[in-house]
Amino acid sequence: MSDLSVLPAASAARRTVPNLLSIAGTDPTGGAGIQADLKSFAAHRGYGMAVVTALVAQNTEGVRDIHLPPVEFLRAQLDAVSDDVAIDGVKVGMLGTAEIIGTVAAWWDELTEPSGTEPSGTEPSRTETPVLVVDPVMVATSGDRLLHAEAESALIDFLHRADLITPNVPELALLAGAEPATTTEDLLAQAEQVADTHNVLVLAKGGHLKDATVTDTLVHPTDDAGGRPSHQQFESLRVETTNTHGTGCSVSAALTALRARGLSWPEAVAQVKDWMTSSLQSAETLDVGRGHGPIHHFADLWA
Numbered sequence: 001m002s003d004l005s006v007l008p009a010a011s012a013a014r015r016t017v018p019n020l021l022s023i024a025g026t027d028p029t030g031g032a033g034i035q036a037d038l039k040s041f042a043a044h045r046g047y048g049m050a051v052v053t054a055l056v057a058q059n060t061e062g063v064r065d066i067h068l069p070p071v072e073f074l075r076a077q078l079d080a081v082s083d084d085v086a087i088d089g090v091k092v093g094m095l096g097t098a099e100i101i102g103t104v105a106a107w108w109d110e111l112t113e114p115s116g117t118e119p120s121g122t123e124p125s126r127t128e129t130p131v132l133v134v135d136p137v138m139v140a141t142s143g144d145r146l147l148h149a150e151a152e153s154a155l156i157d158f159l160h161r162a163d164l165i166t167p168n169v170p171e172l173a174l175l176a177g178a179e180p181a182t183t184t185e186d187l188l189a190q191a192e193q194v195a196d197t198h199n200v201l202v203l204a205k206g207g208h209l210k211d212a213t214v215t216d217t218l219v220h221p222t223d224d225a226g227g228r229p230s231h232q233q234f235e236s237l238r239v240e241t242t243n244t245h246g247t248g249c250s251v252s253a254a255l256t257a258l259r260a261r262g263l264s265w266p267e268a269v270a271q272v273k274d275w276m277t278s279s280l281q282s283a284e285t286l287d288v289g290r291g292h293g294p295i296h297h298f299a300d301l302w303a
């Protein structure tokens with residue numbers, strides 16, 4: 001009889017599960033922020049890690065209070081992860097203040113820019129710059145502000161670091177300095193402006209438009225020759241539900257996971273859009289709270 005007391009561990013010689021970090025605020029009811037990101041990473045086969053920028057006393061009905069840990073402690077959390085773990089993807093959500101944005105920016109720049117010093121041999125074995133997705137979180141579905149108004153310009157300055165930004169309609173309007181789009185064409189024009197200004201790929205999410213279908217548009221900045229790769233639109237039927245708490249957080253985390261797993265951006269967006277539709281369709285099988293409930297991150301897995 002074989003020895004049942006020892007189970008062989010799977011080989012970790014080559015990492016096939018990406019290490020993914022969410023830098024975001026919390027939602028103790030589990031639908032948005034870091035809690036949603038961790039579920040979304042797991043639903044997309046990634047190993048989830050989390051650094052808390054802000055403790056948010058919120059539920060499905062709204063935000064009650066926000067506590068900001070000192071930025072020295074935020075930096076200590078970031079270093080604790082990056083000193084030890086090879087990070088494949090980072091999703092940035094709620095940042096809250098200009099000081100927090102500056103702290104995350106300094107950490108990111110040190111992590112990704114060559115220091116000029118010889119490696120000590122103790123760094124985690126990362127071969128490439130991690131994927132960086134920034135969800136420019138400003139206002140929650142409930143209408144509560146999650147970014148100080150005076151921190152908007154600091155957030156805008158942060159964006160050029162991202163591989164992809166994922167604004168919703170009001171966030172894109174703010175970034176473009178325009179009124180919120182009312183049509184997919186307006187959304188596209190604003191996304192082109194923002195993509196060029198910050199030289200960043202933009203996924204303009206159309207959930208807040210009133211159409212019967214929901215269209216997200218992936219927009220590239222113009223290239224060095226002044227041309228723009230054609231944009232791609234991802235359309236789905238609109239799910240009739242008020243359980244939309246955390247949709248933006250979940251989408252940006254899912255995209256981080258799939259890109260870190262090697263999918264192209266269009267492949268990742270197409271897959272995440274399908275997943276989001278079924279997560280919204282199954283949201284009512286959960287019974288969480290009296291307000292805007294969470295989506296069902298594991299609808300397909302549990303089916």
Ligand SMILES: Nc1ncnc2c1ncn2[C@@H]1O[C@H](COP(=O)(O)OP(=O)(O)O)[C@@H](O)[C@H]1O
Binds near residue numbers: 168280
């Ligand atoms: N009612 C809906 N039916 C189907 N998809 C939706 C619906 N609402 C939002 N989505 C999708 O969920 C994601 C988040 O969209 P959006 O609501 O625009 O952003 P946010 O959650 O950041 O406000 C997008 O991929 C969007 O297409």
Ligand SMILES: Cc1ncc(COP(=O)(O)O)c(N)n1
Binds near residue numbers: 056141142249
């Ligand atoms: C900590 C935190 N981050 C982000 C959101 C936005 O979530 P949504 O707008 O998708 O409800 C939120 N409510 N809380």
